[in-house]
Amino acid sequence: MTAPADIAPPPAIDAEEARRARRVQLEKAARYVLPVAVMALMIFLWDRLVVWNEIPHYILPSPGRVWASLTNDWPILWEGAQLTGRITLLALLVAVLGGAGLAILFNQSKMVELSFYPYAVILQVTPVVAIAPLIFIYVESKTVGMLLCAWIVAFFPVLSSTTLGLNSVDHNLRDLFRIYGASRWQKLWILQLPSALPYFLGGLKIAGGLSLIGAVVAELVAGTGGVGAGLAFRIQEAGYRLNIARMFAALALVAAMGVLIFAALSLLSHMLLRKWHESALKREG
Amino acid sequence: MRKIAPIDDRPELLRLEGVDKVFSGNVQALSNLSLHVNGGDFISLLGPSGCGKSTALRLIAGLSEPTTGRITWAGPRGDGDLGVVFQEPTLMPWATVVQNVHLPFRLEGKSYNSVKDDILDVLKLVGLDKFQNAYPRELSGGMKMRVSIARAMVTQPKLILMDEPFAALDEITRFKLNNDLLAMQARVGCTVIFVTHSVFESVFLSDRIVVMAARPGRVIEEVRVEEPYPRTEDFRTSAEYAAHCRAASRALEHAMEAA
Numbered sequence: 001m002t003a004p005a006d007i008a009p010p011p012a013i014d015a016e017e018a019r020r021a022r023r024v025q026l027e028k029a030a031r032y033v034l035p036v037a038v039m040a041l042m043i044f045l046w047d048r049l050v051v052w053n054e055i056p057h058y059i060l061p062s063p064g065r066v067w068a069s070l071t072n073d074w075p076i077l078w079e080g081a082q083l084t085g086r087i088t089l090l091a092l093l094v095a096v097l098g099g100a101g102l103a104i105l106f107n108q109s110k111m112v113e114l115s116f117y118p119y120a121v122i123l124q125v126t127p128v129v130a131i132a133p134l135i136f137i138y139v140e141s142k143t144v145g146m147l148l149c150a151w152i153v154a155f156f157p158v159l160s161s162t163t164l165g166l167n168s169v170d171h172n173l174r175d176l177f178r179i180y181g182a183s184r185w186q187k188l189w190i191l192q193l194p195s196a197l198p199y200f201l202g203g204l205k206i207a208g209g210l211s212l213i214g215a216v217v218a219e220l221v222a223g224t225g226g227v228g229a230g231l232a233f234r235i236q237e238a239g240y241r242l243n244i245a246r247m248f249a250a251l252a253l254v255a256a257m258g259v260l261i262f263a264a265l266s267l268l269s270h271m272l273l274r275k276w277h278e279s280a281l282k283r284e285g
Numbered sequence: 286m287r288k289i290a291p292i293d294d295r296p297e298l299l300r301l302e303g304v305d306k307v308f309s310g311n312v313q314a315l316s317n318l319s320l321h322v323n324g325g326d327f328i329s330l331l332g333p334s335g336c337g338k339s340t341a342l343r344l345i346a347g348l349s350e351p352t353t354g355r356i357t358w359a360g361p362r363g364d365g366d367l368g369v370v371f372q373e374p375t376l377m378p379w380a381t382v383v384q385n386v387h388l389p390f391r392l393e394g395k396s397y398n399s400v401k402d403d404i405l406d407v408l409k410l411v412g413l414d415k416f417q418n419a420y421p422r423e424l425s426g427g428m429k430m431r432v433s434i435a436r437a438m439v440t441q442p443k444l445i446l447m448d449e450p451f452a453a454l455d456e457i458t459r460f461k462l463n464n465d466l467l468a469m470q471a472r473v474g475c476t477v478i479f480v481t482h483s484v485f486e487s488v489f490l491s492d493r494i495v496v497m498a499a500r501p502g503r504v505i506e507e508v509r510v511e512e513p514y515p516r517t518e519d520f521r522t523s524a525e526y527a528a529h530c531r532a533a534s535r536a537l538e539h540a541m542e543a544a
Contacts, residue, residue: 172375179346180392181364190391194379276379276420 091150099158150214161203165196295323304354313501329487337502368437374429
């Protein structure tokens, strides 16, 4: 039996697949276009709200004024951003070393974990705003005090997620290591740390945001004496002067820093896990 | 090819004598288990769930200690003398195929370069020499299991323990791996203790089938499959194979009735 002549050869890609491909393309573009469009719309509405209602700029400045403040005050804002950024990154670094280090220590000795874990929790659940004033009474250096504040809020997610990771090793692999007579060090280095990596990176992403919060809180409590003014201090100061436009400008910079930290840590996580971890894999279909 | 001595002439490798295992809550997992394992044996432990097959493997592996009774090795035993294959491939997902197979050596402190030839040989043996640098997620279930077997064999152990390694695979892959496992064992010349639920698998692979009953786990009978190796697909369809399957099935029925 021969096929009727009027049937066309099958296309390289069928209609359903073509629709799916179009949808994927569309979603890819929408991922960037939509948030930008929403932002443009919000800024436009904000501007109209201010103009139509004739709201005075010391109550709500127009977007144009905020932009002007951002460009005119750029030198002091940039200086503030550098200071806040430095404290944030240092705190994140200390949080990673302290959190992961404690997690490894807890993992090596159950007794140490039982002794100290409750205090790590207490430190975490006590609001840092409440601890900060005390810290600045006892800690001479403003920088060290600010670091300490930021560390207190940032280390816990690293500690708890790394602890979970170190304990989540495949039990058969654990048995295998025992059968081959692996040392405690080998088990930690070859098996537990790689197993814990995805968990650690999850905690790190949270810690990045928290260390910025810690740095901002510390600045608000500490004031400027001796270390120069960070972004949080600039927000406070501009508030006292009713320079609301600069408050918005500084706030925008703080938000941008938070986004930047999150994006950088997400990228790091992707780079480290993309070869093997489920979270970084693309599924077909 | 492996020189096969008659079962009773093989040198003793390992002996279990009157082994009991009682778990907390007074659960008797094994009762009075005695088994002589000879060098070159391919032993299947066959029985229903809860008959203590896996517990017996854990005891032999040294992951757990008998409550009473003794397990004695005939000669001195080093870390590389025992290989294990679990029901899952149990590979390190962050490591490539060669890195996974290197693991037993790495834990002995041997660098990759010093054992490279052994690793490549065993990968060739399991047919994965073209996938050296693949990550486990890039492999099929059967291929992952081959990596797991390669890892167990790479140190040329005296004894390999296999805990239902092919239970999760489809039948086509399982048959292929059964054939290949026999070929590999012949090349390496190791002793195998193989836990399985399948009468057919145990008859095809082993020359000794130890049939066990549950609650408490104990040995009911040993069925011998004294058919020559190498065994091929032809053996699967032979009258002898069918006869051995009948014998093993009958023993398994006794085990179920005894439970």
